[in-house]
Amino acid sequence: EVQLVESGGGLIQPGGSLRLSCAASGFIVTNNYMSWVRQASGKGLEWVSIIYSGGGTDYADSVKGRFTISRDTSENTLYLQMNSLRADDTAVYYCARDGILGTARYDAFDLWGQGTKVTVSS
Amino acid sequence: DIQMTQSPSSLSASVGDRVTITCRASQTVTHYLNWYQQTPGKAPNLLIYAASALQSGVPSRFSGRGSGTEFTLTISGLQPEDFATYYCQQSYSAPPTFGQGTKVEIK
Numbered sequence: 001e002v003q004l005v006e007s008g009g010g011l012i013q014p015g016g017s018l019r020l021s022c023a024a025s026g027f028i029v030t031n032n033y034m035s036w037v038r039q040a041s042g043k044g045l046e047w048v049s050i051i052y053s054g055g056g057t058d059y060a061d062s063v064k065g066r067f068t069i070s071r072d073t074s075e076n077t078l079y080l081q082m083n084s085l086r087a088d089d090t091a092v093y094y095c096a097r098d099g100i101l102g103t104a105r106y107d108a109f110d111l112w113g114q115g116t117k118v119t120v121s122s
Numbered sequence: 123d124i125q126m127t128q129s130p131s132s133l134s135a136s137v138g139d140r141v142t143i144t145c146r147a148s149q150t151v152t153h154y155l156n157w158y159q160q161t162p163g164k165a166p167n168l169l170i171y172a173a174s175a176l177q178s179g180v181p182s183r184f185s186g187r188g189s190g191t192e193f194t195l196t197i198s199g200l201q202p203e204d205f206a207t208y209y210c211q212q213s214y215s216a217p218p219t220f221g222q223g224t225k226v227e228i229k
Contacts, residue, residue, distance in 0.1 A: 035218075044209065044220055044221070044222045044223045045158075045166065045209055045211070045220040045223075046220070047217050047218045047219070047220070050216075058216060058217070060217055094165055094166075101171050101175070101177075102171070102172055102175055104172065106153070106171050106172035106175070106213065107154075107171075107213045108156040108168050108172075108177075108211070108213060109158070109166070109168060109211070110168050110171075110177065112165035112166055112167070113165060114164075114165055115165055
């Protein structure tokens with residue numbers, strides 16, 4: 001079955017660090033663009049970071065310099081290392097596959113995990 | 123960054139109704155526009171990509187139109203499972219950005 005399963009969320013104090021994991025099955029992470037998208041409670045969706053199939057990365061301005069996206073080929077797993085956490089990082093974090101669809105190769109988030117909740121609070 | 127604005131923010135409709143949601147981009151995104159459905163407590167689910175292409179497994183009552191800066195998602199014959207929040211998202215230029223969402227509620 002093709003799926004993504006996140007883990008690693010929890011309650012963390014401001015300034016702390018947390019690493020999220022996203023285990024993939026049914027496809028190879030390194031052959032795809034993979035992103036993290038977050039959603040604060042009752043709010044909309046916010047893209048956080050992407051790792052391209054070639055290994056390049058990009059980040060939202062709001063997390064640049066604090067978060068690091070990476071992947072493990074042997075584990076077929078995506079990670080998000082979050083440092084210097086702030087209250088406004090509190091959200092459900094989803095990993096998502098940025099699939100290439102159709103003959104014209106448009107991209108869209110075609111596979112999502114169930115999400116893992118991160119709460120930053122003292 | 124490209125700003126995506128959806129209207130309305132919420133709407134009430136009945137089973138069987140035809141519903142249309144609009145998404146406007148702050149600059150052209152050509153056809154790089156996707157639509158997602160999210161039910162409470164669940165992850166978003168891709169409905170439409172490339173403005174009008176139906177994702178595999180999505181019922182044909184969902185349809186998308188538009189290009190450039192203005193797009194619509196139409197649900198023809200609303201079903202009970204369609205009461206949800208819908209988001210548009212542009213994939214034309216980085217960073218990918220989402221609309222604020224449109225909540226479709228039961229009248």
